[in-house]
Amino acid sequence: MNAHVRRLWRHRGTTLPTPRRGPRQQLDLDEILRTGIAIADADGLAAVSTRAIAATFGKTAMALYPYVGSKENLLALMQDHASAVPEWADPGTSLADDLQAWAAALYEVYLAHPWLAERPWSQATQGPHEQDWLERLLRILEGWAVPPTVRPPAITMLYATVRATAETTAAYRRLDQQGMAAWREQAEETRQQIPDLGRRYPLSTSLAPLTPDWQDNPRAALTGAVRLLADALAKRSPTRP
Incomplete structure (x- = not known):
């Protein structure tokens, strides 16, 4: 565990562990992680293995162990490395605008990976980049005087909403023409088989989409959800200090 923590925080003050015996390290940990991330981005997490990563360097899977530790440690290192916080400026114009900026930045990270x-x-x-996201969000809530008692549920709602909408967007992007045709075919078949569907479910069947393009709905839903949450939090907050 000590070695894993040192790897996680290698750019924030810790030193990388070195093997006690054998040849000096010939690979770079950041390059190993970038390779693993590229594999996961292209083919999914299931495609990631120490063997697949090592092969790109002409090494064996065992040769990677001194650099990353176990497979789970490798995935954790990749996760934190891919979660690096991009540069962006908080608008500072309102709590809603600042939360929108934070949520949009994290949403893009999820879409990229x-x-x-x-x-x-x-x-x-528990790595530095994931810690950066939480600290940035808490600074926004602190800056707009959101009461400490409502910060934990607000944080949970924001993370969950960003994650869910990004997952849906990614799934929509993977949906090819054949998949979309199958979805429409089932929807039409449901209407034919259940002719009173609208009477059974009047509210859900009349729910209008947020945008004309169904693929844009997850992003629009994220924007609307953050706005609703920000409005609720603002009512709990005194005037900004």
Whole structure:
């Protein structure tokens, strides 16, 4: 565990562990992680293995162990590395605008690396980049005087909404013409087989989409959800200090 923590925080003050015997390290950990991330981005998390990564360097799977540790440690290192916080400026014009900026930035990270959503929350890396996201969000809530008692549920709602909408967007992007045709065919068949569907479910069947393009709905839903949450939090907050 000590070695894994040192690898996670290698750019924030710790030193990488070195093998006690054998040849000096010939590979770079950041390059190993970039290779693993590229594989996961292209083919999904299931395609990632120490063997697949090592092969790109002309090495064996065992040769990677001194650099990353176990397979789970490798995935955690990839997860934190892929979660690097991009540069963006908080608008500072309102709580809603600042939360929108934070949520939009994290949403783009999930879209760039859809496999991140496959990693359970119980497997948080406790690494510097994931810590950066939380700290940035808490600074926004602190800056707009959101009461401490409502910060934990607000954080949960924001993370969950960003994750869910990004997952849906990624799934829509993977849906080819054949898949879309099958979805429409089933919807039409349902209407034919259940002719009173509208009477049974009047509210859900009359629900209008947020945007004309169904593929844009997850992003629009994220924007609307953050706005609703920000409005609710603003009512709990005194005037900004």
